[in-house]
Amino acid sequence: xxxxxxxxxxxxxxxxxxxxxxxxxxxxxxxxxxxxxxxxxxxxxxxxxxxxxxxxxxxxxxxxxxxxxxxxxxxxxxxxxxxxxxxxxxxxxxxxxxxxxxxxxxxxxxxxxxxxxxxxxxxxxxxxxxxxxxxxxxxxxxxxxxxxxxxxxxxxxxxxxxxxxxxxxxxxxxxxxxxxxxxxxxxxxxxxxxxxxxxxxxxxxxxxxxxxxxxxxxxxxxxxxxxxxxxxxxxxxxxxxxxxxxxxxxxxxxxxxxxxxxxxxxxxxxxxxxxxxxxxxxxxxxxxxxxxxxxxxxxxxxxxxxxxxxxxxxxxxxxxxxxxx
Numbered sequence: 014x015x016x017x018x019x020x021x022x023x024x025x026x027x028x029x030x031x032x033x034x035x036x037x038x039x040x041x042x043x044x045x046x047x048x049x050x051x052x053x054x055x056x057x058x059x060x061x062x063x064x065x066x067x068x069x070x071x072x073x074x075x076x077x078x079x080x081x082x083x084x085x086x087x088x089x090x091x092x093x094x095x096x097x098x099x100x101x102x103x104x105x106x107x108x109x110x111x112x113x114x115x116x117x118x119x120x121x122x123x124x125x126x127x128x129x130x131x132x133x134x135x136x137x138x139x140x141x142x143x144x145x146x147x148x149x150x151x152x153x154x155x156x157x158x159x160x161x162x163x164x165x166x167x168x169x170x171x172x173x174x175x176x177x178x179x180x181x182x183x184x185x186x187x188x189x190x191x192x193x194x195x196x197x198x199x200x201x202x203x204x205x206x207x208x209x210x211x212x213x214x215x216x217x218x219x220x221x222x223x224x225x226x227x228x229x230x231x232x233x234x235x236x237x238x239x240x241x242x243x244x245x246x247x248x249x250x251x252x253x254x255x256x257x258x259x260x261x262x263x264x265x266x267x268x269x270x271x272x273x274x275x276x277x278x279x280x281x282x283x284x285x286x287x288x289x290x291x292x293x294x295x296x297x298x299x300x301x302x303x304x305x306x307x308x309x310x311x312x313x314x315x316x317x318x319x320x321x322x323x324x325x326x327x328x329x330x331x332x333x334x335x336x337x338x
Contacts, residue, residue: 015056015097016065018072021174022090023143028054029072029092041177049180056097069094089140091147091175094119118182122148122175124194125204147173152211158184159217186222191215 018029019039026039031054039053059065077089096117123144150173157163170180182189193212195205 014059014065014099016059016068017051017054017056017095017097018068018092019051019054019095019178020076020090020092021147021178022077023140024147024174026051026054026174026178027090029075030057030068031055032075041174043180049178051178059096065096088121088123089137089144091123091144092121093178118179120179122151125207147175148211150176151179152214154183155211155214155218159214183218184220187220188222189218189220 016030020027020029025037026041028034028039034053034055039051042050042052044050057068059068072092072094076092096119098115098117100113100115125145125148150169153169153172154176157168168184170176170183176183181187191212193208195201195208
């Protein structure tokens, strides 16, 4: 069992268990397998329940708070306490082990604020803006996930750090519980109604969590698929004059293969979670990039701000992504 405690403050990720981490060094990355990884953040080993609670208390003391007219100790950030669990059991066949890796996110979202009530100014005003922007981005993701048509095209996870970090918990293979906290005060009736509407939209999300399993044979099969894709991408790069897109995708597949090798080595030769979904999830990533490219082209054309050369480049990128999908 390992624990990690992060906060998103003014769209910067901070490690609450390691406050000496250099500012801006923590980055959010997406593996070729589709898993979201927080590069630069560290985990702490927890042997008991008491260890987990101790780490939670230590991190909570480091959270950024501030005084406003409506709260003397207002949270100025979103916080995520994550518990990573790895279980290993020997299978029926000798020499083969099954590893199950899981993670639990405990998320505390800063409350939405109205400047006219909190009277936030200066740094507090900037914090309020970024808090509300993160909540708005999360609301957009929730709306997209609750709409089957929008979910099939594009979900705007990249609009904020908090939605990016929670990507595989919101629309992925997970069980998700949202608790909406409201005030009993009459003066907060408007905020209470908005919070309930926010939570009601989340009810439309339908996740179907299953335990992902894999064997060494499935890894070998995916290796063969990836090698075939690498060859196909290389051929397209040579035929297309090397515009760089195919080369980037080829490099990404190389990274995926190396990452899988390191994961297998780290887990003692056992199959990592979701590895048998790597190729299919890579296709999903390509579809996401294609939707974003088409949307950028449409907006630029509507604004009439696109040069002929830029239009040709965007069109070629969209066509290349379409071919990969």
